[in-house]
Every structure is written in structure tokens, then in C-alpha cells.
Amino acid sequence: MEPAVWPLYDLRITTPRLELRLPDLDRLSELAAVAAAGVHDADRMPFVAAWTDVSPEERARATFQHLLGTVAGWTPRKWSLGLAVSWEGKVVGRQDLGATDFAVTGEAHTGSWLGQAYQGRGIGTEMRAAVLHLAFxxxxxxxxxxxxxADNARSLRVSEKLGYRPDGREVLSVRGEARDHRRLRLDRAGWEAHRTVPVELHGLEPSLALFGLQ
Known part of the structure; x- marks a missing residue:
């Protein structure tokens, strides 16, 4: 991809162990394979949308298509940045950052998933810290x-470590059942008080206009 056409492909976020970047087709294929291999146990659903309740082949295809769709649908007013997370040279998961009217509100949201084989190593905390650094x-x-x-203790612990505070709760329908969902919020002061992961940004400036920033 020619950077002048879509400079977000040149954006990289690095931490001591990880690299986050918008995946090219090769990395996107690796990401799809990680999704196919499994993200969580079959008897639980940690996501609001049960996108993993399909065959491994369908998970891979959906992952591939969804990320390409975020690129195709991007506007400075409404955007979703889906970053492939690499650890020890392997793609291991996805970290998202998205917003609507960010230039006005200054607020964005995150979402993520990590291949089941790579969980329990602190990668989830480090990749969220990376994208929070990009945002703030x-x-x-x-x-x-x-x-x-409410029953996703691992995700809630990550948020607590990074300084998020409770921001209410809601009942959602997931797999045809009522589920308790906790909302979380992090302000700049909370982020600064809980920063422990060194993060570096590379190649951001050419993409600022795509985020609605001048």
C-alpha cells in the first residue's frame, strides 16, 4: 500500500514487547488464523456481539472482512482503527480504537480480543496501554x-490497572440471555496516574487529518 494513499499503514505503536499496526493483507491473514484457532472457551461469551459463534472458517473470513470494512468505511467524522497486535514476531490479537465526532467530543472507545493461546501473559494490558497512549x-x-x-474478571482487571472507573451498567441480550454489562470510563488524569508501560508512536502525523484533526 502506497503510504500517500492511506498513511495509516505507516502508523506503528510499540511497547517493550508489542507492535500494533493496521495490518496489510499478509498480517490480516495471520490475524484471521488466530481468530479461527479460538478466542475463548465455547461455554462462555465475553463479547456483546456473539461473532465467535460460528465455525473456525467463518470466524477467519469474518475477521478478514470486518477489518477491511473499517478501512473502507472510514471518515474523519466516524472512524474505527483495527490494529493487529504482534508479539515475538507473531500476530496474536486485535486492538481497536474508534470514535464518532472525536474532534468535537475528544472521546473514543476501545475494544479488543486476544488469541486464546496467548492469554495470561499480560499482553492484553500492554496492548490496551499502547492504544490509550495513542489516544491521549x-x-x-x-x-x-x-x-x-460483569463475569469477565480478566478484562475488568485490565481496565482497573489502567485507571478506568465504573460508569454505569446495562442489561444486554447475548445468546438469547440477559447479561450484566459494565461500562467503564478513563479520563486524562486517571490515565496519567496509572501509566506504567513505555509506549512509542511512529508515523502518526501524516494520518492526523484522517482522525478529523488539523
Whole structure:
């Protein structure tokens, strides 16, 4: 991809162990394979949308199509940045950052998933810290939101470590059942007070206009 056409392909976020970037077709194929291999146990559903309740082949295809769709549907007013997360040279998961009217609100939201084979290593915390650095330090965010099911202790612990505070709850229908979903919010002061992961941004400036920023 020629960077002048879509400079987001040149954006990289690095931490001591990870690299996050918009995947080219090769990395996107790797990401699809990670999704196919499994993201969670079959008897639980950590996501609001039960996108993993399909065959491995369908998960791979949906992952591939969805990320390409975020590129195709991007506008400076409404955008969703889907980053492939690499650890030890392997793609291991996906970290998202999205917003509507970010230039006005200064608020964005995050979402993520990590291949089941790579969970329990602190990667989830490190990749969220990376994208929070992009939001607050790189894009000048004022606040960030996230959420998790009440029984998703691992995700809630990650948010707590990074300084998020409770922001209400809601009951959602997932797999035809009522589920308790917790909303979370992080302001700039909370982020600064809980920063522990060194993060570096590379190649951001050419993409600022795509985020609605001048």
C-alpha cells in the first residue's frame, strides 16, 4: 500500500514487547488464523456481539472482512482503527480504537480480543496501554470508554490497572440471555496516574487529518 494513499499503514505503536499496526493483507491473514484457532472457551461469551459463534472458517473470513470494512468505511467524522497486535514476531490479537465526532467530543472507545493461546501473559494490558497512549498523547483525547461483561474478571482487571472507573451498567441480550454489562470510563488524569508501560508512536502525523484533526 502506497503510504500517500492511506498513511495509516505507516502508523506503528510499540511497547517493550508489542507492535500494533493496521495490518496489510499478509498480517490480516495471520490475524484471521488466530481468530479461527479460538478466542475463548465455547461455554462462555465475553463479547456483546456473539461473532465467535460460528465455525473456525467463518470466524477467519469474518475477521478478514470486518477489518477491511473499517478501512473502507472510514471518515474523519466516524472512524474505527483495527490494529493487529504482534508479539515475538507473531500476530496474536486485535486492538481497536474508534470514535464518532472525536474532534468535537475528544472521546473514543476501545475494544479488543486476544488469541486464546496467548492469554495470561499480560499482553492484553500492554496492548490496551499502547492504544490509550495513542489516544491521549497522540490524538489529544479527553476521555476514553470501554466495557466488559460483569463475569469477565480478566478484562475488568485490565481496565482497573489502567485507571478506568465504573460508569454505569446495562442489561444486554447475548445468546438469547440477559447479561450484566459494565461500562467503564478513563479520563486524562486517571490515565496519567496509572501509566506504567513505555509506549512509542511512529508515523502518526501524516494520518492526523484522517482522525478529523488539523
Amino acid at each position: 498523547e497522540g490524538l489529544g483525547a479527553r476521555s476514553m470508554t470501554s466495557g466488559a461483561m
